[in-house]
Structure formats: structure tokens, C-alpha cells
Amino acid sequence: MSRTNIMSRTPLRLSMGGGGTDVESYYAARGSGAWLSGTINKFVQVTVLVNNLGGYIVKHGKKVEIVGRSGEIVHPLYREALGFMRMDEWTHRVYSSPGLEINAFSDAPTHSGLGVSGAITVGLLQILHWLRDSSIPPPQKIAEEAYHVEHDLAKSLNTGWQDQMIAAHGGIVSFEVKKGEKPTYQRLELDRHTLAELESNLILFGTKLEREQTANEALGEVHKKVKSASGKSNLDYLDEILEIGKRQKLALLNGEVREFGRLLHKHWEVKTRYAGPPDPIIAQAYEEAIDIGALGGKVIGASSKGAFMVFYCPYTEKGNLRRTMSKLGMVEIPWAFEFYGSQIVYND
Structure with missing residues (x-):
């Protein structure tokens, strides 16, 4: 055979x-x-x-x-x-x-x-x-x-x-x-200028953290939190995520890449309210990134605890972001679409 x-x-x-x-x-x-x-x-x-x-x-x-x-x-x-x-x-x-x-x-x-x-x-x-x-x-x-x-x-x-x-x-x-x-x-x-700006200013980092759960397990935990302290359900929060996502799509189609970055921050605020507080290292990294000048960012994956983070950071502040993340033990991951x-x- x-x-x-x-x-x-x-x-x-x-x-x-x-x-x-x-x-x-x-x-x-x-x-x-x-x-x-x-x-x-x-x-x-x-x-x-x-x-x-x-x-x-x-x-x-x-x-x-x-x-x-x-x-x-x-x-x-x-x-x-x-x-x-x-x-x-x-x-x-x-x-x-x-x-x-x-x-x-x-x-x-x-x-x-x-x-x-x-x-x-x-x-x-x-x-x-x-x-x-x-x-x-x-x-x-x-x-x-x-x-x-x-x-x-x-x-x-x-x-x-x-x-x-x-x-x-x-x-x-x-x-x-x-x-x-x-x-x-x-x-x-997307036109080539929009694509180039998006790809250049989205910076991916490995957090060196390991999410031990599968996506199914992580999402299952989130779904168990039926109501938040404010009385909002996860469905209500996901309604906000849906609208933010639609605005992100329109921003890219209109060539408004910085607006896409700002909407990442809106997404971060909503997700951390319904998925729970992020790992302290991730929370510190995000806070310092925003202080430096990043417009927004997110943990990649099903929870607020993950192996990768991505930030939208204007060109002028990328060097500061890289140095800060390096001090926190994170590693930049080169990538392209x-x-x-x-x-x-x-x-x-």
C-alpha cells in the first residue's frame, strides 16, 4: 500500500x-x-x-x-x-x-x-x-x-x-x-492606507499567562453570572458589545482607524464588567498602556484572563508601549493579516 x-x-x-x-x-x-x-x-x-x-x-x-x-x-x-x-x-x-x-x-x-x-x-x-x-x-x-x-x-x-x-x-x-x-x-x-494603518498600530503581546480553561469552560463560567451587581444580565452587556462591534466595522469601512482603536477601549470597559476583573498583571498592563497613549486594547479570547493582549497604539507612542510591556514581562509578537x-x- x-x-x-x-x-x-x-x-x-x-x-x-x-x-x-x-x-x-x-x-x-x-x-x-x-x-x-x-x-x-x-x-x-x-x-x-x-x-x-x-x-x-x-x-x-x-x-x-x-x-x-x-x-x-x-x-x-x-x-x-x-x-x-x-x-x-x-x-x-x-x-x-x-x-x-x-x-x-x-x-x-x-x-x-x-x-x-x-x-x-x-x-x-x-x-x-x-x-x-x-x-x-x-x-x-x-x-x-x-x-x-x-x-x-x-x-x-x-x-x-x-x-x-x-x-x-x-x-x-x-x-x-x-x-x-x-x-x-x-x-x-479596506483600502491599502486603512489596512496599513490598522496593521501597523495594532500591537500584539504575549502575556506569559496560561488560561487553563478551554473556551467552552471559560464561557460557561461567564454565562453562570446571570446578573451583575447593577442588575444587568450578560445579555444586556452583550447588547453593548454588539453595538460596539457594528461601530468598529463602520469605522474601518470609513477609514477611521483611530476610532476603531477608541472603540476597543469601550469594548474593554464593557467586557470587564460582565466577564469579571482581569488578572492583576493584565489590569496593570492595560492601565499603563492607556496612560502612555494607547487608544484601547483587549485580551484575546473568551475571558479577561488570556495569553495574548492587543493594543491600538499610535505610531508616536509605540516605542514607549514596547518598553513598558517589556518591563512587565510581556513579549511582542510580530504579526500581519x-x-x-x-x-x-x-x-x-
């Missing part, structure tokens, strides 16, 4: 506005949700090797699982993706001694807030479609399947559509989802 080795490359993302309104508990209650995301040049690479060893070898993080059938895999994303694609049936039908070895490599930690799990699922489904069908569905279809695998089959019920949709489509994209429907999308065709979604990059 010939060995087949296939690799997909899927971009990670920055959540740019409206995050949290992509979750079913919000848009089912309010009728719709909308958010803005952008993919960056940090990636997840998934490889699948067809061999003659039989069964499955699944490597994720520092763990290796060796099992006979897909249903025996412990990791829910791999187990449910393989089951959804009926790979047990396919390997036995096509090969006499079937076996699949699956590896995933990421430029960021699993719980980084950059959409790693969604990127893995999208990239894996692309490969499995190519193996089984010799073709790949359109990005929207892949994203819908990945959401079904994670949300419905793997029971990641507190998470939303954002990660799978942006990983499949790539670029800077605005999404909307209505109750009982699938999301729709609009690519933001990536305008292609998940792709097969190797097939031998």
Missing part, C-alpha cells in the same frame, strides 16, 4: 469586535448576533498520514493516543471529526490494512484565545474530505461542518461560530447569524 501524507495550514485569528454574540445563547434570545474577525499569519498545521499499521495514532499537544477505532479516541474534536466523516468505514473499504496517523502543530498554545481548536477542526476536516472524496467543500460548508463537530457532537455548547467561520474563510470578515439560521459573511475590502483561509499545502 502506498503511503499518503497530506498537510493543511489554517490561520489563527484576532477577534476584532462583537465577540460573544456568535454564541447561540445570545442570538437565540436576541434574534441575531454579529462580529468582526481577522486572520493572522500564525497557523495550525494538521497532517494525516495513511499507513499500514491499522487503527489511529493521534498526537495532540504532549499526548499520543493509539486506538483501534475512532470512537475510542479520548480527545473529543478528533473523535467526533473522524466519526462525522465515517473514516472507519472508508479506511476499511479502501485499504486492506488501514491506519491513520494524525498530528497537529500550532504557532500558539491550545488555550491562547486565538482560535486554535476551531482551526484544528477546520484543517482536519479539509484533509478528511480530500482523502475520502478527492475534493474539498467550499469554505462556508467546511465552517458549518466544523461548528457541528465542535458544538453539537463534541458538546462544546458554550462556544460560538467565530473560530470555525474565520478559519475557513480567512481575511478580515464581518459575520452575522440569525436565530435558526446559519451565519452569513461580508469580506471587508493573512488573507487566505484554510488550505491543503502538501499532498504526497
